Amino acid sequence: MKARSRGFGLEDGRLSSFRPPDLVYVATVRAPSGPGAIQSIHSPHLPRDYRFITAEDIPGQAAMEFPGDKVPILAKGRVDYPGQPVGLIAGPDRGRVDEAVRLTKVLVDAAPEDGGLDCFGSGRLKARAQRSTGDVDRALAEAATVVKASYRLGAVDHYYPEPQGAAAYYDYDRLVILSSTQWPSQVRRAIASALAVDQSAVTVLSGFLGPHLDGKLWYPSLLACHAALVAFILGKPAMLQLSRDEDFLYTPKRAPLLASYRAGMDEDGRLCALDASLAVNIGAHGPLAAAIVDTLAASFTGPYSCPAVRADVWAVASDRPPMGAWAGLGLSSATYGLERLADACSRASGADPLAFRLLNVSQKGDTTSGVALKQVPRLKGVSERLLELSDYRRKRSAYELIRKRRPDPSLPPGFGVGLAFAYQSNDLLPAFGNLKALAVEAELDKDGFLTIRAPILPTDSSALGVWRNEAAAIIGIDPKAVRVERDAGADSPDAGPAAFSNAMNTVARLVGDACSDIRDRRFREALPLVARKVNRKSGRKSSPLDGASWAGAVVELTLDPLDGRPRVKGVWLSLDAGRVLSPVKARLSLERDAARALSTCLGERFDPDHAGPASIRAYRISRLDDTPPIVVDFLDTGDARPGGLGELAFSCVPAAFANALSQASDSADSEETA
Amino acid sequence: MTIDDVARPATVQEAVASLKRRPDAILWAGGTLLMSDPSCIPADRLVSIVDIGRLPELAGIHRTERYVEVGAAVTLASLLALPKPALLGPLAMAAAAVGTASVRNLATLGGTIACRNRFMSCFAALSCMDAAVELRDPRGVRWHGIHKLVGPGNRPAFPEASMLTRVRLPHLSWDAVVVRALGDPPYPHPDASTFAACARIEQGVLADLRVAVSGRILVRDRSLEMTLAGRRLPLSRREIGSFSSDMAASALALSIPPDISSRLEAYVSAFLDHPEEYAL
Amino acid sequence: MNVTFILNGEDVACTAGALDRLSELLRDTFGMASVNTDCGSGRCGTCLVLMDGRPVNSCLVPAFRARDCEIITYEGFSRTDDYGRVQAAFDRHGVDLCPFCRPARYLAIGSAMDARSDSRGADLPSVLSSVLCTCSSPAAVLAAAMDALAGRQGPRYSRDH
């Protein structure tokens, strides 16, 4: 259900527009340090209309439950990380509420713990996933060449258009929540449990979501609980909106990754062994820990074939604020590590990076990904187009010549071009969540109006428009006669983590199927006609590579001779994503994603271990005039199925950038060849 | 913080009179620094503000044969909108890197010079240009070289209860100019520094060279610069090496952190290696 | 202090603290919902308004400085013909800006369309870069903006002023 105007200024879905009469503002009192025991909390004397709320005031469950983890709604007795919410102050004047928060003193007997990924004990394990096929140790021992390499990815802020927050108010006896969440049913469940009320008494309206990059999966539920708690206790509409600084410091970032590999190759440069240990820092709480390690383990071999593979994947807890997902949970991180490794292997085997990849790409029947492949990964077409667009081959050899023949080897060659491939697959959906529950209903009424009810809706109105047009075209009605609603009733299935960006395609497919069903019955049966389609796919019966969307990226850069910084000259992306419903929208969203992905490689640096008010000022997101030319091209392969697009640029652009940087600086970080 | 008075003088003279009454008053030009850095406004006393941002006398730009004279309240955007901003050489480059276009519509040239606790990013450029500044206080008006605003230990020393009214920028045509952030921490990090260098080349000879760094401290070594004047280009490895390491040593001696000093060495060396790559 | 200024063509007055941010005044006192109060330090640019014709970050403008100025917000701009041109150009390019940056970006383009504007030094890409938002393709935003400007200015606009 989209936020509807109730005279509260919600027309545009912006939380900051929520202005009902009697509104109380809510601000968060946070632990100044942690982890440790809370010694005392001193709040200033509050005027009559103001209220200080702590964990004691929560009528129901004091923590949100997730598979494998619990997240306290407000800390009680002990805090797990600096900045953890310990209380809420609510009142009618925002300035006074903020001032009261400033004057509240929380004393914590803090004992910081180690948060690094290089060395950690089992006590810090939040989740673990393993996958192996074949005898990796033997294959490594017999390999002609073994490459050892490790790569790191840092924390990245999602930088939502509007800082996160939530609003809550009563509509008669229903508690209505306005939340910018990817997972509305989770919000409803969390609130019902915290307030000890029935889920049917809670309605969740989706606020403006924007490019969420999978950062709004569970944290909005925590904020919604805060707003709901205040509305429940004070009986007034309540709004909590984080400041930009709070959002930056305390909402989940991309979980930092340390990926270490040993890859064995035979004389021809074919991969014969791949041993990976991947560790992510999940922060103090990790509701997505299991999903992230599962995705990393499922995707660590990418499209490549290797008879002996082993991955040990850990989500490691630390005393930092919770970390989480970034565009596709662990997929973009796994792809980064693997595509960096592919370059390291090509260097070690003396092969061209593209040739190495194409030599090692899986063939039909290959079982590296765990299930026999039905189709060959569609890298060939993507790479051919990519070479054409980017002039990669010529640039690569020219820059190799510069690298090898430069007169002063102590200076970097300064020119680089790198490539990387990525895929996105619906079958990589995380292990928890009820995939089978994804259901779509379409109803064509007597007046010829079509209503589509889906558990999740696209995040932007233009994508919604594409759905409408598609549905209208299938049935043969005017797109204006199509209404799309989020099915948010108490009995609607929980789309679960299927609300991840890549689930949208499953839902889109179900919408198509439901409409086709109606079309087939339209003139044979009396109106109204209802068609309900349920996703029958569950788990990972087929390889995630079958039916995936594919992308390749080339990044070209030079190093500035003065400051040594990379200056990106261009980015080229070639994609095979099946049928593209709206070519213009698809191109624009890929351009946007590529620009952002590149920005994460340039100035977006955030060290959670040294986070403070200055961190956001040092965090540089690229602006419009920082963005180099980006060329996006979709292959028309005649495939009728639309594929997912939202994660591809985030998966391949950073690796292509880093590979180009390696060539330009003639350094490959921590690679060893034996 | 409590504001007890906002004076809105109509003339420079009235502004100076306000300063005389309240020597601790804050002169408000574009306000971009004052509004974005809370530490600029004392929290523990009554604050009086003198709004000089809209004084017509401070808004003029005059050109003569030998220099451009810019009012202290001229915005950076207006400077960049001059028909030939390139004539301003390093200053144009430095100004273009301050904030964003909408910030530069407010930020003034005076504000970049008169910051009390650090040298802002345009200062390195103004130092290279050997700009002159006109200061007014209740005692009168004086022109000074910009380095008069550099105090002991090369730290900022903008005189108290004074107002900067005009800035004179000598017309010097530079053949190579570069202005860049020196190192990683971007503005507003306290260690953020700006590197500026410019060179005049006459018939293959380095006729004039200026190099400066502004940040917590100003680094400029005129006598070192003179050692390369008159040398034929390209400079030898040895010439470049010794100049850049001496420059880094000057910075270290002024307690610039070693990582920034060694970056300075690399920047200087890259600039001297190929000055032609920095042609305007 | 008493602050009077022209807001979207109308004389307005309010009482405010001298250093209250114009962004907050516009939003809270005058109900200009398009003005965001996000970073409060001139970085994000989503509080952009036109002050005497120039795009400025209203979070950096204290109340006393707004006195006697002409302020135009998106609400005012959306009643102009130029707004229609900008909107049409964005529609043509298929760019759907988010509700947080649209007001600021439209105003930035509007300022460049204004004949009084002397933002020659600050060319269109840099004016648009005053707004930090990652909702849309940067190239498409620029293309739409240039298209809007071309419609208004003919060949007067060029990227290399």
Ligand SMILES: Cc1cc2nc3c(=O)[nH]c(=O)nc-3n(C[C@H](O)[C@H](O)[C@H](O)COP(=O)(O)OP(=O)(O)OC[C@H]3O[C@@H](n4cnc5c(N)ncnc54)[C@H](O)[C@@H]3O)c2cc1C
């Ligand atoms: C987003 C953002 C980014 C920025 N980036 C940069 C950057 O990259 N580099 C950089 O250097 N700065 C940067 N700044 C800081 C600042 O905007 C500029 O330095 C600007 O030029 C200051 O000018 P102003 O007119 O706004 O100064 P104000 O804020 O009005 O004043 C600054 C100081 O100078 C004094 N002052 C101003 N004019 C006079 C005068 N005529 N006589 C005596 N004293 C005077 C004031 O009292 C005050 O102490 C940035 C600011 C923002 C908001």
